[in-house]
Amino acid sequence: MQLGKAVRIERIMNRNDGRTIIVPLDHGVTVGPIYGLVDLRDTVNQVAEGGANAMLMHKGIPRCSHRQGGRDIGLIIHLSASTSLSPYPNAKCLVGTVTDALKLGADAVSLHINLGDESESQMLADLGRVCSEANEWGMPVLAMMYARGQKIKDEYDPEIVAHCARVGAELGADIVKVNYTGDPETFRNVVDGCCVPVVIAGGPRLNDQRDLVQMVYDSVQAGGAGLSVGRNIFQHPSPQKIVTALNKVVHQDWDVEAAMELL
Template identity: 30%
Template sequence: MADLDDLRDGTDFSAARTASGGFHLKGQSGQDWGMRARLSRVFDPSDGKTVMLAFDHGYFQGPTSGLENLERSILPLVPQADALMCTRGALRTTIPAENGKGIVLRASGGPSVLKELSDEELAVSIEDAVRLDAAALAVQVFVGGENETKSIKNLTTLVDQGQATGIPVLAVTAVGRDMVRDARYFRLATRISAELGAAFVKTYYVEEGFETITSACPVPIVIAGGKKVEEQEALRVAYQAMQEGAAGVDMGRNVFQSEHPAAMLAAVRGVVHDGLTPTEAYELFQSLSH
């Protein structure tokens, strides 16, 4: 076992790693053809970035505000997203097979909001993921949580299955109520996820040191949209994250809980793919809201 008596935090985060080896995503040039093909359905090959639309909240929250009727709230937004993050139930019941988007399939679950959320199991077989033509599989990782080791085992099991079938795995870093959301924690959680085989990682943006998180992680990082905030603030966070090395955003509540979801998703696309500033993106949002 490694000697923990003189464990020191890393200090050299001067430059974020970029894509190399002829593929548009960092750390993925050595993957099999099928893996790279699926990642190219999540991340736009023209710029290596993604706007994911997350609406998997019901797997532990039930009918979340804005997701009471998926057909009414989500289907109109599908054309503007690069990829859809959802459960297999929502996919089969609501999303047309001809939608043309990369599907990031929620593959872990178990406890509801009434229980300890870190006590998850794998909830989708790799065979069903193949049947559904998933572009990626998403699993929650609770570094520092009550069931940390169990969630890490879920990740590594899914990575093994994904490597055998050509399906990349997205590790989603979960944060408990009593845990500090800072760069040091997210460097730990994202690096562990990447070291254990995740092809890309979803994490939260932090105001101080986010560039050290993206620099230290050898695979792409996508930021979580988080709780609903004002549109200007959500666009500012998306912009800052992209400037500091993120490869995209996975936004849910800040889109489908907006008064103008389609306009908000278009503004987010402007930030991620077109480099719009928060001011320019908000102006776009306002112009499309009328």
């Protein structure tokens, strides 16, 4: 691995355990300024102080969220987008470049790919091209890989999730984000079939924070590399507290009961 890429990966992943807590804050493009994304400096400060390894956002938002103090946190610039207002919300297009991310001092870039969508071929072409360009600059790539389309009956199906993860790795991503399959046994198969670190998505807003802690615990026990969770963190009553609890699970191997005592 290139030295530059190795250094950047260590800024978004714990170098001692190879795991990470990423908090995506890119939802403003998709659904607008929802709760948790209005005062971005406060949100970033809370997740940073809780021990998150990295935050993820579009290229225009670092100027609204940069802090000149507090705990450091890695920066991942998201390069693809669509909105909920579109008749084709699963069709993601490129809205940024690796160069944009470099100019912002980012530690990685990310793309969202929906396999099964009618525009799948374009999204895969974008992922392949960005991975090639990023590799030239030693910039890590996080690929958010989902299965969403007319042929997809269950996007959480273990075989489909494993396929999604493998596509990301095959096209050059350094970290892959996928849905959790629901149990450690099937998720271990996802991890085993992907030669790069696999992190889980948080999915829709959960009613019970214990469900989130349990899901993260189970995924890590199955060999997962942590999480990339947005709404279930930034819309939590205390983002700092939930990140602190998840930090104990991901980086200190606490069990669920011990982590829940912090909440």
